Amino acid sequence: MRLRSIVVLILALAFAGAVAFYVLTIPTLAVKAPLPARTADLANGETMFHIGGCASCHATPKQEDQRRLGGGLALATPFGTFMVPNISSDAKNGIGAWTEEAFVNAMLRGVGRNGEHLYPAFPYTSYQRMALDDVRDLFAFLKTLPAETTPSAPHQLPFPFNVRRGLGLWQLIYLDGRSFAPDPGKSAELNRGAYLVEGPGHCAECHSPRDLFGGIVTARRFAGGPDAEGKGWVPNITPHADGLAEWSAKDIAYLLESGLTRDSDSVGSTMADVVLNTAKLSPADRAAMAAYLKSLPPRPGKPPK
Amino acid sequence: MLRVIAGLAALAVGATVVLAQNTAAIKQRQDAMKALGAAAKEPSQMAKGEAKFDLAKVQASLKSIEATAIKGKTVFPDDSKGGDSAALPIAFTDKADLFAKFDKLAAAAKAAQAAIKDEASLKAEWTKVVSNCGGCHKVYRKPKS
Numbered sequence: 369m370r371l372r373s374i375v376v377l378i379l380a381l382a383f384a385g386a387v388a389f390y391v392l393t394i395p396t397l398a399v400k401a402p403l404p405a406r407t408a409d410l411a412n413g414e415t416m417f418h419i420g421g422c423a424s425c426h427a428t429p430k431q432e433d434q435r436r437l438g439g440g441l442a443l444a445t446p447f448g449t450f451m452v453p454n455i456s457s458d459a460k461n462g463i464g465a466w467t468e469e470a471f472v473n474a475m476l477r478g479v480g481r482n483g484e485h486l487y488p489a490f491p492y493t494s495y496q497r498m499a500l501d502d503v504r505d506l507f508a509f510l511k512t513l514p515a516e517t518t519p520s521a522p523h524q525l526p527f528p529f530n531v532r533r534g535l536g537l538w539q540l541i542y543l544d545g546r547s548f549a550p551d552p553g554k555s556a557e558l559n560r561g562a563y564l565v566e567g568p569g570h571c572a573e574c575h576s577p578r579d580l581f582g583g584i585v586t587a588r589r590f591a592g593g594p595d596a597e598g599k600g601w602v603p604n605i606t607p608h609a610d611g612l613a614e615w616s617a618k619d620i621a622y623l624l625e626s627g628l629t630r631d632s633d634s635v636g637s638t639m640a641d642v643v644l645n646t647a648k649l650s651p652a653d654r655a656a657m658a659a660y661l662k663s664l665p666p667r668p669g670k671p672p673k
Numbered sequence: 674m675l676r677v678i679a680g681l682a683a684l685a686v687g688a689t690v691v692l693a694q695n696t697a698a699i700k701q702r703q704d705a706m707k708a709l710g711a712a713a714k715e716p717s718q719m720a721k722g723e724a725k726f727d728l729a730k731v732q733a734s735l736k737s738i739e740a741t742a743i744k745g746k747t748v749f750p751d752d753s754k755g756g757d758s759a760a761l762p763i764a765f766t767d768k769a770d771l772f773a774k775f776d777k778l779a780a781a782a783k784a785a786q787a788a789i790k791d792e793a794s795l796k797a798e799w800t801k802v803v804s805n806c807g808g809c810h811k812v813y814r815k816p817k818s
Contacts, residue, residue: 600816622721626800627807632714634803636810636817643807647800 393536395483396545398476398500399469406504413509416502418648420495420568424641425452428516434644437462438516443489445596447582448525450489458515471507472500476547478539485535487523488542488582494570497548502568542583554663557652561660564653571661574602574638577669590661591669599637601671608666620658624649694756702748702760705741712737713803719792720799726792731799735786738802742779746772764813771813778805 417423423434429441439454456462463471466481473479478492486492495503528534548567550559565571576584577593585593592604592611604611612620619630624646627634635643646654712734718724719731754765764771781802788798 595816618721618723622717626717626720626803628713628717628803632710632717634710634806634810636807636814638811640807640811643804647804 393533395479397473408508409505413505416506418645426455435513438518447529451521453520456516457511461519475503485532491570491573497567557656561656575605591667604669606664606667610670617658621654624654695752698750698753699758708741735782739779739782742775745775759815774809
């Protein structure tokens with residue numbers, strides 16, 4: 369009798385746990401109903417494409433055309449190897465057959481076309497800050513790019529990271545679903561810079577250390593951290609002595625344009641790809657990003673000796 | 674015991690390989706990279722508006738970059754892939770691409786000598802030269818830490 373009640377209790381707890389897991393991990397959507405019709409601004413979509421850095425991961429490897437988004441790059445991280453998907457306009461293997469609503473939910477909530485959670489290697493923790501219209505313009509622009517027929521490869525992840533549903537718990541902690549709110553006390557330039565850096569530019573995703581669960585350590589945001597693929601150290605970009613204290617806003621803007629550092633060395637590694645994108649932004653947008661970085665709270669953070 | 678001796682022998686061979694690096698070539702390589710950085714400095718300051726435009730200095734920098742880029746193809750001999758160097762092993766296995774990128778840099782520096790005439794054309798054309806640096810450093814240089 370006693371054994372039976374223990375078994376019943378365990379089963380009840382397991383059931384309650386399963387229900388709680390199910391409820392807590394239900395994907396949340398940014399848009400549920402069809403969006404009203406709208407004429408897309410393709411030039412703005414192209415700007416979002418560049419600042420968003422889509423090509424840095426999604427461009428077909430081993431060729432230089434950033435407009436070919438066939439995917440296939442393998443990202444080796446501590447959680448396993450992520451295989452970057454095809455996001456070209458191909459209807460079968462890309463996003464050509466996606467609805468606009470599905471694309472918006474992927475960008476702003478990390479929810480895939482079939483309602484599944486997407487891995488945050490896709491930086492939706494930053495993209496969630498984007499304005500709805502900017503995401504819609506980006507989608508329209510992506511659809512103008514060539515179709516690539518390479519099928520997307522599955523990720524190679526060990527348990528428990530291969531359980532997508534579990535990402536719902538991760539999102540409870542690291543995804544707040546808030547879009548960017550301009551600070552009325554700051555200039556238009558600083559607000560534009562903040563939007564570009566924090567939202568589509570997703571600079572913090574590499575330039576911050578991550579905790580045990582892969583979330584950004586808030587107190588050390590932008591203070592640099594180890595590269596997620598184990599390739600060295602990503603620099604501190606706050607105006608701290610460990611970071612960009614000695615850099616003028618002009619120096620930062622010029623790096624984003626030319627790839628040259630303040631002492632005329634050139635950036636390499638993944639930042640070289642970032643500069644391919646930021647070089648195509650307007651000078652005003654680069655200046656705004658630089659101004660915002662100079663306005664960040666200085667935070668210590670330098671590579672371990 | 675035999676295994677230990679074999680192991681020691683392998684270690685000794687390994688150490689010799691490291692020692693036998695062509696340190697002269699590594700030094701030449703580092704000097705070439707420093708020369709490129711030095712040549713890029715003043716025109717970049719002019720493009721940023723931090724230094725006064727000086728066509729003679731820009732032309733001298735561009736000639737230096739062109740010459741150093743051509744020389745770059747001679748400073749990656751196979752016996753210089755170890756040692757104290759930031760060059761990644763792939764720089765020695767994919768030389769066709771590496772050298773094509775040096776040619777591209779030299780061509781860009783040559784084209785800019787004709788195209789840059791004043792401050793406005795410097796601002797427009799200079800990044801077309803220096804944007805080549807990242808293309809190599811992305812692939813062939815160890816990330817800095």
